[in-house]
Amino acid sequence: AQTVTQSQPEMSVQEAETVTLSCTYDTSESDYYLFWYKQPPSRQMILVIRQEAYKQQNATENRFSVNFQKAAKSFSLKISDSQLGDAAMYFCAYRSLVGRDDKIIFGKGTRLHILP
Amino acid sequence: DAGVTQSPTHLIKTRGQQVTLRCSPKSGHDTVSWYQQALGQEPQFIFQYYEEEERQRGNFPDRFSGHQFPNYSSELNVNALLLGDSALYLCASSFGGSYQGYTFGSGTRLTVV
Numbered sequence: 581a582q583t584v585t586q587s588q589p590e591m592s593v594q595e596a597e598t599v600t601l602s603c604t605y606d607t608s609e610s611d612y613y614l615f616w617y618k619q620p621p622s623r624q625m626i627l628v629i630r631q632e633a634y635k636q637q638n639a640t641e642n643r644f645s646v647n648f649q650k651a652a653k654s655f656s657l658k659i660s661d662s663q664l665g666d667a668a669m670y671f672c673a674y675r676s677l678v679g680r681d682d683k684i685i686f687g688k689g690t691r692l693h694i695l696p
Numbered sequence: 697d698a699g700v701t702q703s704p705t706h707l708i709k710t711r712g713q714q715v716t717l718r719c720s721p722k723s724g725h726d727t728v729s730w731y732q733q734a735l736g737q738e739p740q741f742i743f744q745y746y747e748e749e750e751r752q753r754g755n756f757p758d759r760f761s762g763h764q765f766p767n768y769s770s771e772l773n774v775n776a777l778l779l780g781d782s783a784l785y786l787c788a789s790s791f792g793g794s795y796q797g798y799t800f801g802s803g804t805r806l807t808v809v
């Protein structure tokens with residue numbers, strides 16, 4: 581079974597600085613998707629960035645980028661120029677591409693605080 | 697373009713009662729998944745509906761059941777409520793053939809007393 585591990589329960593970063601959130605995962609599959617989701621106090625889960633495992637190039641979305649190391653099964657999220665609105669719980673997530681296994685498996689999350 | 701809509705937003709029920717939560721998927725999406733998120737925890741997969749059938753199920757008891765209607769909307773039913781069923785219930789929709797990330801609703805906060 582696949583697992584997702586986020587080893588940092590909480591992190592803090594000064595506004596305008598850069599922060600990196602760590603995520604490792606375990607799978608025997610070769611093809612899959614990885615995601616970072618943001619959950620602010622409003623509760624809605626918002627997709628931040630997506631990475632296809634077959635793509636070697638790291639995904640980037642504006643101030644958000646990932647460092648995807650497939651062999652190491654590592655998928656970290658870098659947030660540049662942190663803003664107060666980035667404060668939220670961040671979940672790393674895995675989605676299989678095998679057969680009909682279509683569910684998303686979440687890590688336990690990292691709560692990110694932005695210090696003004 | 698409407699996103700995923702869930703109702704109600706909050707609900708208080710008594711132990712032993714039954715509850716029905718509702719979800720309307722994003723326009724163009726045909727697959728609905730339900731997740732349970734206990735306070736301070738990550739979401740846990742309950743089940744997924746596609747073409748009005750349960751396609752996949754997580755490790756939840758039979759007290760949790762669902763339904764998908766021809767318009768792709770979905771219901772989650774929980775019978776014989778336990779205190780431990782108190783959680784945020786998230787609905788997520790996707791297009792069946794797409795491997796994009798799901799679009800999530802804002803959830804229903806269920807409190808069992």
